[in-house]
Amino acid sequence: MKMLVIHQFFWAHYKAKIYTELQKVVDKHPNDELLVLQTALNEFTRAKIGSIDYSIHQYNVQVLFEDYYENTTIWQRTKKSIYWIRKFKPDVVNLPGYYEPAMNLVLFYCRMKGIKVIISADSTEGDNPNIWWREALKRFIVSRAQGFFCYGSKSAEYMYKLGMQPKHILVANNAVDNQKVETIYNEAVIERKTNKEIYQLKKYNFIYVGRLIEVKNLDNLFAAYKPLADSEWGLIILGDGSEEEKLKKYAADNHLDGIRFIAGQAWYDVPKILALGDVFILPSYSEPWGLVVNEAMACGMPVIVSNKCGSAYDLVIEDQNGYTFNPNDVKELTNIFNKFVNEPEKIAPFGRKSKEIIQRFSPEQVAQEMYDGFKKVVYDNQ
Incomplete structure (x- = not known):
């Protein structure tokens, strides 16, 4: 059995492990x-988030363009992909989604040549407005595939609504390198007290x-944190982006001295910063999954996750390892923050539960499910 996987970005470290x-x-x-x-x-949008670590890509790989994705054209991506399909002669091809025109052209080429296709589906029904003609086009495209690697149960549910059956869902899982993340975190925790002093952090901290x-949805995150400004709890913001100056101005104008921005x-290096926090928060309006939730849980942290994030439905058990919330409801998020502010003794048991849950979401498990999925599509559909 010859398996060909097409993926967009070589940078993606979590995919490297899988x-x-x-x-x-396969070996x-x-x-x-x-x-x-x-x-x-x-x-382009991830250009500042570290360089590529070539050492972690220990698999048979070809990079089609030594460039940013946005600098390539639909025709270039289609032509190069088909070239390698003709050269490698796979029995099954795994394509990255159903929304990219070049990959849709590759899909139809594979069907024309009798090559089985599995689509990696990361979208959920709530990701974008569901316009009727767009949904009809999605149904047409996904119906051409023989199977799906989904990013969790919400992604799988969306495939059902687009006309697929449970037998077509080959994977409903998503993972990071739990062991690596935990190791880096544990090493950083040793210096936690010193590093908290360096960053002038409060006794306890939520972290994004x-x-x-x-x-x-950082505007609502800041608004939800505002009533806690005089408490022992701070808020760490790790990241860069177009909203940075606006958010810093809001924090300054509202005297939110407990908020710390880190580039x-x-x-x-992310687990080293997670080691400074106590409770992880992901407030997004839309997030197909949210792998940073996996990372936080691998570090043994409680998690607060927007119910618009796919991972909320698979990784969060209410009042056991964290909470989910409506990202539009600032008051609800403040109330959830207060559950930890008023009972910080929850942090440790919630964190232990996170580590227990995340063991089921490992790269080894996803890889085995992918292999089994390839095998099922190639041999069960002949």
Whole structure:
């Protein structure tokens, strides 16, 4: 069985770990072969989040364009992808989503050549406004595939609404390198007290990690934190983005001295900053999954996650390892903050529960599910 995976960005460290584990599974089967095509090195919006760590990509890989994704055209991406399909001659191709014109052209090429197709589906029904003609187009495209690798249960539910059946859902999981993240975090915790003094942090801290852009809903996060300004709790903001100056001005104008801004970090340094916080918060208006929730849980942190994030439905157990909330409801978020402000003794048991839950969301598990999915599509649909 020859498996070809097409992915957009070589930078994606979490995929590097999953594909590395998939390669290990494939290597156990002498008649199987894996090739991963990384379309481009990175995208503009993530250009500041660390350079590519080539050492973690331990799988058979070809980079189509040594450039930013936005500097490539639809025709270039289509042409290069088809070139490698013709060269590698796969039995099954895993495509990155159903929204990118070049990959849709590749999908139809594969169907024309009798090659099985699995689509990686990261979207959920609530990601974007569901205009009827767009939904009809999605149904047409996804109906051409034989299976789906979904980013969690909400993504799988959306595939059902687009006409797919449970048998088509081959993976409903998403993972980061739990072990690596935890190791870096544990090493950083040793210096936690000293580093908190360096950053002039409060006794306890909520922490957000991500880009500072509108969809992340940081305006409401700041408004929800505002009533807690005089408490022992601070708010750490780790990241860069177009909203940064506006957010800093809001914090200054409202005398929110407990908010600390830290510039965006490479992925392998993020756990070091997580070690400064106590409770993780992801307030996004829209998030297909939110892998930083996995990272926080691997570090043993309680999590507060918007119910518009796909991970909220798979990773958060209410009042056990965290809470979910409506991202438009500032008061609800303040009330959730107060659950920890009033009972900081919750932090430790909630964190232990997070570590327990996240063990089921590992790269090894995702890789095995992917391999089993490839096998099912190639052999069960003949």
